[in-house]
Amino acid sequence: MLRKYLGVLAILATLFIGATGTVTPAMAQTNGEVPGTALGIKSDTDLWRFVRTGNAGSTQMKDELSAVMIQSEGDNWRAFRNGPLSVYGAYGLAGIIGLLVIFYVVRGRIRIDAGPSEDRIMRFGTIDRFAHWLMAGSFVVLGITGLNLLYGRYVLLPVIGKDAFATITTFGKYAHNYLAFAFMLGLGLSFVLWVRHNIPNKLDLKWLAMGGGIFVKGAHPPARKFNAGQKIIFWAVMIGGLSVSMSGIALMFPFQTHMFAETFALLNSIGFSLPTDFTPLQEQQMNQLWHGVVSLGLMTMIVAHIYIGSVGMEGALDAMNSGMVDRNWAKEHHNLWVEEEDQKANPKPAE
Amino acid sequence: MILTSGRLVEYEGGGDETRSNPWLAELQQDMFVEMNPFDANGKNIRNGDMVWVKTPEGAQIKVMAQVTERVAKGVAFLPFHFGGHLEGKDLRSKYPEGADPYVLGESANTAFTYGYDSVTLMQESKCSLCTIERV
Amino acid sequence: MARMKFLCDAERCIECNACVTACKNEHEVPWGVNRRRVVTIQDGKPGERSISVACMHCSDAPCTAVCPVDCFYQTEQGVVLHSKDLCIGCGYCFYACPFGAPQYPQAGNYGSRGKMDKCTFCAGGPEEDMSSLEFQKYGRNRLAEGKLPICAEMCSTKALLAGDGDQVANIFRERIVARGFGSGAWGWGTAYSIKG
Numbered sequence: 081m082l083r084k085y086l087g088v089l090a091i092l093a094t095l096f097i098g099a100t101g102t103v104t105p106a107m108a109q110t111n112g113e114v115p116g117t118a119l120g121i122k123s124d125t126d127l128w129r130f131v132r133t134g135n136a137g138s139t140q141m142k143d144e145l146s147a148v149m150i151q152s153e154g155d156n157w158r159a160f161r162n163g164p165l166s167v168y169g170a171y172g173l174a175g176i177i178g179l180l181v182i183f184y185v186v187r188g189r190i191r192i193d194a195g196p197s198e199d200r201i202m203r204f205g206t207i208d209r210f211a212h213w214l215m216a217g218s219f220v221v222l223g224i225t226g227l228n229l230l231y232g233r234y235v236l237l238p239v240i241g242k243d244a245f246a247t248i249t250t251f252g253k254y255a256h257n258y259l260a261f262a263f264m265l266g267l268g269l270s271f272v273l274w275v276r277h278n279i280p281n282k283l284d285l286k287w288l289a290m291g292g293g294i295f296v297k298g299a300h301p302p303a304r305k306f307n308a309g310q311k312i313i314f315w316a317v318m319i320g321g322l323s324v325s326m327s328g329i330a331l332m333f334p335f336q337t338h339m340f341a342e343t344f345a346l347l348n349s350i351g352f353s354l355p356t357d358f359t360p361l362q363e364q365q366m367n368q369l370w371h372g373v374v375s376l377g378l379m380t381m382i383v384a385h386i387y388i389g390s391v392g393m394e395g396a397l398d399a400m401n402s403g404m405v406d407r408n409w410a411k412e413h414h415n416l417w418v419e420e421e422d423q424k425a426n427p428k429p430a431e
Numbered sequence: 432m433i434l435t436s437g438r439l440v441e442y443e444g445g446g447d448e449t450r451s452n453p454w455l456a457e458l459q460q461d462m463f464v465e466m467n468p469f470d471a472n473g474k475n476i477r478n479g480d481m482v483w484v485k486t487p488e489g490a491q492i493k494v495m496a497q498v499t500e501r502v503a504k505g506v507a508f509l510p511f512h513f514g515g516h517l518e519g520k521d522l523r524s525k526y527p528e529g530a531d532p533y534v535l536g537e538s539a540n541t542a543f544t545y546g547y548d549s550v551t552l553m554q555e556s557k558c559s560l561c562t563i564e565r566v
Numbered sequence: 567m568a569r570m571k572f573l574c575d576a577e578r579c580i581e582c583n584a585c586v587t588a589c590k591n592e593h594e595v596p597w598g599v600n601r602r603r604v605v606t607i608q609d610g611k612p613g614e615r616s617i618s619v620a621c622m623h624c625s626d627a628p629c630t631a632v633c634p635v636d637c638f639y640q641t642e643q644g645v646v647l648h649s650k651d652l653c654i655g656c657g658y659c660f661y662a663c664p665f666g667a668p669q670y671p672q673a674g675n676y677g678s679r680g681k682m683d684k685c686t687f688c689a690g691g692p693e694e695d696m697s698s699l700e701f702q703k704y705g706r707n708r709l710a711e712g713k714l715p716i717c718a719e720m721c722s723t724k725a726l727l728a729g730d731g732d733q734v735a736n737i738f739r740e741r742i743v744a745r746g747f748g749s750g751a752w753g754w755g756t757a758y759s760i761k762g
Contacts, residue, residue: 124576124615127607127608127613127615130607131607137605137606137607137608137609138605138606138609139603139604139605139606140583140586140603140604141600141603143600145666146600146603146605146666147605148605148666149605149607149617149619149665150664150665151664151666152664154628154661154662154663154664155628155662155664157632157661157662158628158631158632158662161632162631162632228634229634229656230634232634232635233633233634233635233636237635237636242635242636242637242649242652243651243652245635246635246637246651246652246653246654249634249635249654250654253654253655253656334657334679361660361661364657364661365661368658368661
C-alpha cells in the first residue's frame with residue numbers, strides 16, 4: 081500500500097519537474113515587446129481576417145451557426161435579392177405582358193380558319209385535366225404568394241397598411257408552403273402522363289422553322305399531340321418545376337440540406353471548378369435566390385402559356401376545360417394527332 | 432495520464448443549484464474531459480466523442496471529450512460540478528419529481544483516487560491518475 | 567440625439583458569458599434563443615480572443631432591407647427594433663444579418679420558425695413602454711427607465727460597452743492609448759518583466 085503511494089508520488093514528482101522544462105522562460109528577454117508566446121501572435125490582423133472571412137470559432141451555444149462571428153454573404157444575398165433579382169424579375173414579368181399585349185393588338189386572336197365545326201374529339205381525359213389543374217391551380221397561388229413575398233412590401237403594403245399586409249402575407253406563407261406539395265404532386269403526375277408525347281423529334285424542327293404558324297394567318301405546321309412549343313413548355317416546367325421544388329424544400333427545412341455543394345461537386349467532375357464548401361447558411365441564401373430566379377422565369381413563361389391557352393387562341397381552352405376540342409381546331413393545330421386518334425377509333429382493316 | 436479537476440464559469444460547487452438554472456444550464460450542457468490533441472490522436476478520440484475515463488480505484492465515468500491545447504500532454508481535466516449520471520447510466524428518474532436539474536453529468540469526484548490529507552482528511556481531488564479510451 | 571452602439575473590447579473579454587446570462591435573465595429569454603453569444607477564436611491556444619456578439623443595431627440594417635413585411639424600425643436613438651405582431655417568421659433577416667442576431671423559437675421544421683426574437687438594446691418594442699405586454703413579447707425596456715443594456719452593465723471586465731456611440735468610442739480610444747498593444751490588466755509588466 082505504501083509502495084503504491086510512493087510510486088504514485090515519484091511519478092507525479094518527475095512529471096512536475098519535467099513539466100517546468102516545457103514552459104519557455106524566453107519572455108523576459110523581449111526588450112519591451114509583447115511576448116509573442118504569451119499572446120500567441122504579435123499582430124491581430126490574421127485573427128481578424130479569419131473572423132471577417134466568415135470562419136467559425138467556438139461558442140457555448142449548441143447551434144453550429146452560432147460559432148461564426150461574422151458572415152458577409154448575407155450582404156451579397158441582400159444586394160442580389162433587392163437588386164438584380166427584383167429588378168429583372170419585374171422587367172421580365174412586365175415585359176412578357178407588354179409583348180403579349182402587342183401581339184394581341186397586331187395579330188389578334190388566333191381563330192379557327194375553317195370556322196368551328198360541330199364535331200368534337202377527346203383530347204384530355206379526366207386524369208389529364210386533373211393533373212394539369214392541380215399543377216396549374218397551385219402554381220398560380222404559389223406564384224402570387226411568392227410575388228407577394230418579393231414585391232408585396234412595396235406594392236401592396238402602402239395600399240392596405242402594415243397590419244392587414246402582415247396578416248395576408250402570413251396566410252400567403254402558409255398557402256405557399258402547403259400548396260407546394262399539391263404542385264409537386266401535379267407536376268409528377270403530369271410528367272408520368274405526358275412524357276412520352278413530349279419527346280422531341282424531327283417534326284419539331286419543321287414546326288419551329290415555320291414559327292409555329294402564329295405569325296402568319298393560315299400557316300399550320302404539322303404536329304402530333306404536342307407541338308414543339310408545347311414540348312418546350314413541358315420540359316421547362318418539368319425541369320424548372322423540379323428545381324424550384326427542391327430549392328423550396330430546402331427553404332422549408334432550413335440548414336438541413338447541402339444540394340448546392342452536391343450539385344457543384346457534380347459539375348466539378350465534368351470540368352468546372354466551383355466551390356463546394358458552403359456553410360448551411362450559405363446554402364439557404366443560394367437556395368432562396370435560385371428559388372426566386374427559377375420561379376420568376378417559370379412565371380414569365382406561364383403568363384404566355386396562359387395567354388395562348390385562353391385569350392390567344394380560339395378553341396384552345398376547351399382542351400383543358402372539358403377535354404373535348406373542336407375537330408377543325410384539332411385538324412389545324414395537331415393534324416397528325418387527329419389522324420392517329422381516328423386510326424385508333426376506326427382502324428382500317430389490313431389490306 | 433494525470434487527472435485533475437477544477438471549476439467552470441457557468442456552474443458552482445456540486446452543481447445542483449446552478450445546473451437547475453436555465454440560463455446557466457444552457458451554456459454548459461455536457462460533462463466533459465479536456466485532453467490534449469496529442470493524447471487524443473493517440474487514442475483515436477475526436478472532439479465530441481464519448482469516452483470512458485477510468486481510474487486506478489476501479490471507477491469509470493462516461494463523458495464527452497474536449498480536445499484542446501489548453502491542457503498539457505499527458506494531463507486531463509474534469510470539471511467537478513456535474514452529477515446525476517453514474518458509470519454511464521442516467522439517473523434522472525431517481526430524482527424526486529421536479530427536482531432534477533436541467534443538465535446531468537458524471538460526478539468527477541467519484542473517479543478520483545482515494546487519497547486524502549492526513550491532517551484535515553480533505554479529499555485529494557486535484558491530482559490523480561486515469562486512462563481514457565473511446566466508448 | 568445619442569446614437570446607441572455596442573463595442574466589445576476583444577482584449578478584455580474573458581468569455582465569462584455574464585452578458586449572455588444577464589440578458590437571458592433580464593428578458594426571460596427561452597431555451598434555444600440566443601440574443602447574445604460569446605464567440606471565441608483560437609480556443610485553448612495562445613492568442614485566444616473572445617467577443618460578445620449580438621445585434622449591432624446597424625445604421626443601414628440588412629434585416630430591415632429584406633423583411634417581406636417591413637416589420638423593423640429604428641428608434642431616434644438608432645436602436646433597431648421590430649414588431650413581433652407583423653413578423654411572419656420567414657427567416658430572411660437571419661439570412662441577411664452579418665452577426666446572426668435574429669433568433670427563432672423553433673428550429674424551422676416545416677418552415678414555421680415562429681416569431682423572430684433578437685437583442686433590443688434593452689429598449690423593448692412597439693408596445694407601450696414598460697408595460698407587461700412589452701415585457702412578455704420583447705423583454706425589459708431599460709432605456710425607457712434611463713438605464714443602459716444589462717449585458718454591458720454586467721460585464722465583469724468592462725469589455726462590453728454600450729451606450730452613446732461617441733462616448734463608447736472615446737472610452738475605447740482612451741484604453742488603446744493607455745495600454746498600447748496587450749492587456750491593460752495591472753501587473754502585465756511585472757509578470758513579463760516589461761517596464762511600464
